[in-house]
Amino acid sequence: xxxxxxxxxxxxxxxxxxxxxxxxxxxxxxxxxxxxxxxxxxxxxxxxxxxxxxxxxxxxxxxxxxxxxxxxxxxxxxxxxxxxxxxxxxxxxxxxxxxxxxxxxxxxxxxxxxxxxxxxxxxxxxxxxxxxxxxxxxxxxxxxxxxxxxxxxxxxxxxxxxxxxxxxxxxxxxxxxxxxxxxxxxxxxxxxxxxxxxxxxxxxxxxxxxxxxxxxxxxxxxxxxxxxxxxxxxxxxxxxxxxxxxxxxxxxxxxxxxxxxxxxxxxxxxxxxxxxxxxxxxxxxxx
Numbered sequence: 001x002x003x004x005x006x007x008x009x010x011x012x013x014x015x016x017x018x019x020x021x022x023x024x025x026x027x028x029x030x031x032x033x034x035x036x037x038x039x040x041x042x043x044x045x046x047x048x049x050x051x052x053x054x055x056x057x058x059x060x061x062x063x064x065x066x067x068x069x070x071x072x073x074x075x076x077x078x079x080x081x082x083x084x085x086x087x088x089x090x091x092x093x094x095x096x097x098x099x100x101x102x103x104x105x106x107x108x109x110x111x112x113x114x115x116x117x118x119x120x121x122x123x124x125x126x127x128x129x130x131x132x133x134x135x136x137x138x139x140x141x142x143x144x145x146x147x148x149x150x151x152x153x154x155x156x157x158x159x160x161x162x163x164x165x166x167x168x169x170x171x172x173x174x175x176x177x178x179x180x181x182x183x184x185x186x187x188x189x190x191x192x193x194x195x196x197x198x199x200x201x202x203x204x205x206x207x208x209x210x211x212x213x214x215x216x217x218x219x220x221x222x223x224x225x226x227x228x229x230x231x232x233x234x235x236x237x238x239x240x241x242x243x244x245x246x247x248x249x250x251x252x253x254x255x256x257x258x259x260x261x262x263x264x265x266x267x268x269x270x271x272x273x274x275x276x277x278x279x280x281x282x283x284x285x286x287x
Contacts, residue, residue, distance in 0.1 A: 076212075
């Protein structure tokens with residue numbers, strides 16, 4: 001039997017009621033062609049435990065399998081593209097963790113079924129990294145991230161620039177949702193495929209392209225004030241980050257790179273007990 005609520009307290013406090021699978025299927029069938037387009041992006045601003053997102057991913061992976069199951073590299077690339085097109089936000093951290101886990105499990109089940117012992121842990125790590133970025137603990141109404149102290153929500157765009165390299169750009173959620181005045185920003189005016197005027201937001205952070213199987217090696221850098229000094233698109237070295245307040249989380253056991261972080265205040269979180277990599281953090285103090 002489907003569970004539609006976790007507790008009455010959460011219903012009263014947050015209005016949390018999960019959508020039944022029958023309604024999920026019916027609503028997604030209204031945009032069936034988009035759910036079966038591998039790169040079509042979906043955002044669920046109150047994703048709960050991922051009822052909509054899981055069904056969308058299943059449909060996308062079914063298309064990936066039908067087209068690319070004979071070649072593992074092609075399957076991995078397009079499966080990563082499918083995962084990267086799915087976004088969720090929720091104010092309950094346990095829902096965020098559950099959604100990531102379910103989505104990761106769906107990918108893992110299909111990946112193992114198709115390729116059995118010939119799978120690549122780098123692909124798993126890339127999927128996990130994307131889900132950590134795309135399924136966000138935040139308040140979509142207040143447009144704030146709730147992981148630590150409240151700060152503006154940021155969402156990541158993932159785009160393949162060729163058959164192997166993927167580029168990440170971060171955007172402020174409010175600039176996407178609120179669609180800043182086109183009259184005030186003529187440089188961003190554009191025409192959509194439907195012939196309508198569209199708004200193109202400006203990224204708040206631009207990352208150099210990397211091989212899609214190397215995404216899982218990337219450290220997560222969070223900062224209240226951050227500037228990338230190494231911003232050339234063709235430079236694949238780790239960018240130098242300067243921040244007034246910064247937290248660096250190294251989440252991969254196989255990451256042997258040494259990111260350089262300069263900050264007036266910095267905290268290093270090594271999130272795995274068996275992670276033996278060494279990270280050097282030269283701290284710049286104010287005179």
